[in-house]
Amino acid sequence: MLSFQVEKTRTIGNNKSNPISVTRVYVLVYFLSIYIYKFFIPLEIVNSVLENQLNIMRRLSEERTKLVFEKLTKYIGNNVKLLVDRPDGIYCFREKKDRVYYVSEKILNLAATIAPDSLMSFGTCFGKFTKSGKFRLHITALHYLAPYAQHKIWLKPSAEQQFVYGHNITKSGLGRITENTPKYQGVIVLSMNDLPLGFGVAAKSTADCKFADPMAIVCFHQADIGEYIRSEDTLL
Ligand SMILES: *[C@@H]1O[C@H](CO)[C@@H](O)[C@H](O)[C@H]1NC(C)=O
Numbered sequence: 001m002l003s004f005q006v007e008k009t010r011t012i013g014n015n016k017s018n019p020i021s022v023t024r025v026y027v028l029v030y031f032l033s034i035y036i037y038k039f040f041i042p043l044e045i046v047n048s049v050l051e052n053q054l055n056i057m058r059r060l061s062e063e064r065t066k067l068v069f070e071k072l073t074k075y076i077g078n079n080v081k082l083l084v085d086r087p088d089g090i091y092c093f094r095e096k097k098d099r100v101y102y103v104s105e106k107i108l109n110l111a112a113t114i115a116p117d118s119l120m121s122f123g124t125c126f127g128k129f130t131k132s133g134k135f136r137l138h139i140t141a142l143h144y145l146a147p148y149a150q151h152k153i154w155l156k157p158s159a160e161q162q163f164v165y166g167h168n169i170t171k172s173g174l175g176r177i178t179e180n181t182p183k184y185q186g187v188i189v190l191s192m193n194d195l196p197l198g199f200g201v202a203a204k205s206t207a208d209c210k211f212a213d214p215m216a217i218v219c220f221h222q223a224d225i226g227e228y229i230r231s232e233d234t235l236l
Pocket of ligand 1: 167168217220221
């Protein structure tokens, strides 16, 4: 093919002033096309673009796995490994359209038999990646994380409603807080009778909470069970 093109350009070139440069351009274009199509685009990128278009559930990249586990560790510490290594089977994380699903291998195999466009959801949506690349935990993960929580905040009954409407928690609404909770620790928020209500981030350490002003914020709201109603359309 290459030699044919070279011959051809030579014949054409004979009638023209500079045949060599025309041939050189042909050869250059030929090698450049090989270079661009076979080596220049990493296979990983080609695959991820294809999978996104096909709407397929896929494994998380190493970088995204790290972000998800970092976020989970913030709330349940080393108990994260208990989420994956469960007595009732192997559980894993899969991604579909930036959403991260926590799913048993059994369900995953069943989900794989359904046409990707017909599959709305599988397992439990734990959260999603934002446009800026951060992982945001959804309230749907609460049921799985609450049993492993290491730091908790209990709300007085009078403060529950404020929280499940998406508000931060003030000192006046604080019933109890786990001893030695550091500032900015991820916490599970519960009612006084241990019903999980959501996630938060401690705005003050346990020690600082004791001396805080009644109106001072002690916990920043992250997610709450009111979202099952407020954000019904965007949650899953
Ligand atoms: C909770 O506190 C954070 C940080 O001060 C603030 O950005 C956010 O708007 C507050 N949320 C509500 C609902 O007041």
